[in-house]
Amino acid sequence: MIIRYRVCRRPFARVAGRRNWPVNVCRSVLRARPLAIALATLAVLSLSPAKGLAGTGMAPTHASRPSWPVVREVARPGNALGKESFSDVWRGVRAGRAFKLSDPGLGTGVLVRSGGQDWRNRHLLLVRRYGGVLILLALGAVASFFVFRGRVRIEGGRSGRTIARFNQAERLIHWFVAGVFILLALSGLILLFGRVVIADWLGKAGFGVVVSAMMQTHNLFGPIFIVGILAMAVVYLKDNLPEASDLTWLVRGGPFFIGHLPAGKNNAGEKAWFWIAVLGGGVLSVSGLALEFPWIVAELRQWQLANLAHGIAAVAVIAVAIGHIYLGTVGVEGALDGMVTGRADEAWARQHHDLWLGEMSADAGPDAERPERPLAPPRTADTPAE
């Protein structure tokens, strides 16, 4: 400011002398020039309302139209009518308030759907954060089980005698669903956690390729899983209905019990896994259809619920599946035989499913104790023709 005054030769500088006080007052006013101009303009406008801005489009229309309801009716963001505070307007926008549109064909007039943000927050918390923790806990539990309990061996070793456990249809449908489930789980986990876990490692371009591939895979295999889980529910239902022995098995500690617990063909833990897989698979199927074919849901809210349900059911089923895979392969010696060959070792059956072994022996009579006839070795060129 001082420099500007010097350039202007100090036009508003105070003049010495008592008689010059009016000059000094005027010059003081002029020194505060912007304020003075604003005050003068305001005075002019207040004396002649709506005349100075008439025709410019900036004049407050309520001056000529004093009816308040009309003003409220046409209220719109930007507070152009001046009868509502900006805070209230934007608070209304945030809360999903519907405004009047210049063209009714444009939509509902809702500028911000807060439900979308709420859904995103819930999704990030329930599915990504808690879901991730759940899967890590499942992996940790399996690792702890292996470290502290070790592999559950067949006491006394294999007997060499086997008993029919799963028929061809049961094995087929199990491995069919297992294969499709693994594809869906891997692609789903990458879609859900990929941005957090591998995006930095792959880079944006690489991650974009992976996500595109996983999304197509997930969408294509989803309907196949629906057919598989329906068939599994039908085929396995008869062996997974609750029984009295299941309660005993659960009360006495289930998988944490060291020793023998009486159990039928499937113990309570295996039955629980069946129902989790079937019911969880049902939720995944229905919600997955809503996600893949969004036009079948009535409104966005249902799609958001389907998305949440899909994520929660997926991480729950995957977490339990980790335990199932461990117990069926590494965790329990002899458990995999029944699902691969259809027959289980009798010593294994006596140790883990004694009630079922008793039923099978009673049904089959003394023949059940007969050793299985070994299959003939594969024929070679040297094998004589019969």
Next chain:
Amino acid sequence: MTSFLGFVEGPLWAVAAAVFVAGAAWRIVGLLAIGRKPDISPPRASAALGFIKANLRHFYPRQLFLGRTFVHLLGGYGFHVGLFVLLLFAAPHVAFIKDRILGFGWPSLPRAGFIVAAEFAFAGLILLWVRRISDPVMRRITDRDDHVGSWLTFLVMLTGCMALGQSHEFLRASHMLLVDLWLIYFPFSRLMHAFTFVLSRGFTGATYGRRGMTP
């Protein structure tokens, strides 16, 4: 310097296609050249008719075995029909055939039809492979060639499925690389059954047809 996609759709594709055509022709000509021992008995019926009838007759199972072969039937038809529909009527495939092979195309399926065909093909292939590992007899007669052929076919289909978005060149290139490898492996494996099943059925049909019966 050519891109990865340019390489797998260019030189490697040409080599793979040449190996496929030459190898498959060599196998078929070899089979035909074996010939068969002259049958000096008087024919009771037409051998040629037996050839045709046996080929058609084996497209559906005998009533006696329908229950036992149901899964095989379901998986086999699901996979093969699905695979041929998506191979011949998927829009990207029709465009490729037109641009790179024949010079002309034909109407392609809408996307929904293509996806349904792919669902059947995948479900059928998985079912057939699962049967291969879970059926005691199938497990015994399966060797490495069967697994390699099954998995190579599955990977070709899977990479094709991954490229469905048609938004990344790398995914298309991955699919084409697997296609090239599949074409090179084809003539030297049991994948040749795509051609030889006609000869196999026909040989049996002609032999028995000449004796007045259809196997």
